Amino acid sequence: MNSRPLNSLGFAKPPSETRVVVAMSGGVDSSAVAAQLASEGYDVVGVTLQLYDHGAALAKKGACCAGRDIHDARRVAETMGFPHYVLDYENTFREAVIDEFADAYLAGATPVPCIRCNERVKFKDLLATAKDLDADCMATGHYIQRKTGAHGPELHQAADPARDQSYFLFSTTAEQLSYLRFPLGHLQSKAETRALAARFGLPVADKPDSQDICFVPDGNYAAVIEKLRPGAADPGEIVDLEGRVLGSHRGVIHYTIGQRKGLGIGGLGDPVYVVRLDPETRRVVVGPKEALSTRRVPLREINWLGDAPLDSRAEWAVSVKVRSTRPPREAILRPVSATEAEVELLNPEEGVSPGQACVFYDPGSSRVLGGGWIWRGR
Incomplete structure (x- = not known):
């Protein structure tokens, strides 16, 4: 049995023998993660995905994964002395995220493309690339926690409720969770992250947070959809x-x-x-406003992270978020199958929309139990 203590990423070997791919968007969060791990002696490899056209992106402040941000990620890697690669994922991003975004709006839904990007690009294709590079794990700058439970790794909300990104990461599978690391999840505030970046002299320490959806200039969804789907x-x-x-x-x-x-x-x-x-x-x-009240919410494409199978019970007592900006509310989750269910909200919510996510939480802890996509039902 190996008695060597675990390093900060959970491996029983020195940091120098632990390769970690850091998904670098060019922002302060992922940059701070990469710098921190490099300073601890890990074998860090930075990877940035180019997700859409450089020219259009350079004109927009507060985007991610585009021209200026690729440049910023490269500068961080140079500052800290680790290799950095840029991968062209433009076609993949369009097919897996942008096209569905446009089609969902045309169908009267309100999509959340950031979740699909994590699910279909970052935690799928990029994660596979990390494994191809013989990395022991992949680290990101997301504000969420990965904790070891009795049945393996668990997903938990960030320590700072104001920065928690669990709503956008509900579709992370148990298999992906075993490979992923989230070094910022335990921090109490964004100020700590910026202080970390400043300590390492990173050029992005004071860089503003990204705003809106990365491929939607100035938040004008309709203009993007009209361009993608003429006549929309x-x-x-x-x-x-x-x-x-x-x-x-x-x-x-x-x-x-x-x-x-x-x-x-x-x-x-x-x-x-x-x-x-x-x-x-x-x-x-x-x-009228009362017509917006919803108590029953049909879900599909459920990703379940509980210890027992979703459909092993007739119902689960959970807390749920039906919008990223709303606090969790008490609810009953009733499985229809392993991937479909109906949520009954104990107190009705207003403005529940098809295309949004409904994320499940353990009422007694910070644990994320998964989630599903809201739809109109049968």
Whole structure:
């Protein structure tokens, strides 16, 4: 039996004999991770994915995985003295993330492409590349914790609730979790990360956080979708819950569930909200705020991280997030199969939208139990 103590990444060998691929976006978080591990003597290899066109990306501040950020990641690697590689994943990113994003909006859903990017690109293709490089593990700058439990590695929320990224990482599988490391998850604030970067003299120590979705300039989703899917912004009718026409709109893709402002149908007295999008009839359905309340949420494509199989029980008491910005709420999870279920919210939520994720948490701890994708149901 090997009695050597585990190093900080959980391996029973010296850091110098432990190769770790660090997924470097060019931001301060992943840069701090790479610098910290290099300073501890690990065999660090930095890898940055080019996900979309350099020219378009250079014009946008606060993006990631593009021209300026690739340059910044390279400078960090040079500062700390470890190798750095750039991989062209433009086609993969378009097929696995951008195309689905556009199609989901056209179908009246509200997609979360950052989750798909983690699931289909970073934790799939990049993780495979890390293994091809004979790395012992792959580290990222995500704010989430990996803890060892009685049945193996567990996913837990970050120590800093304000930075927690568990909503965007629910689809991380148990197999991927065994290979991944998240060195920032235990930090109490983003200020600690910036201080770490400053201590190593990194040029990105004061770099602003990335904003919005990386391939959507200035948050203008509709413009991106119109470019990807010409004709997507065909006009249609705004109707109430009984189907009465209240006005016209300039394309379903310009609206989201729960939207109140910008409807252009004043003079109705009480405020109305977007309750449903019907892309087949090109109708935007509006109604009073109470019409947004949802108690039952159908889910599919569930990734379950609990110790026992999802469908080994008729129901699970969980806490759930139906939006990344909302706190977990008490709910009952009722499996339909190993990958489908219905969530019953003990207190109704407003603005639950198809295309969003519903993430499960253990009510008694910080543990993430997985999650699924919200859809309209049968």
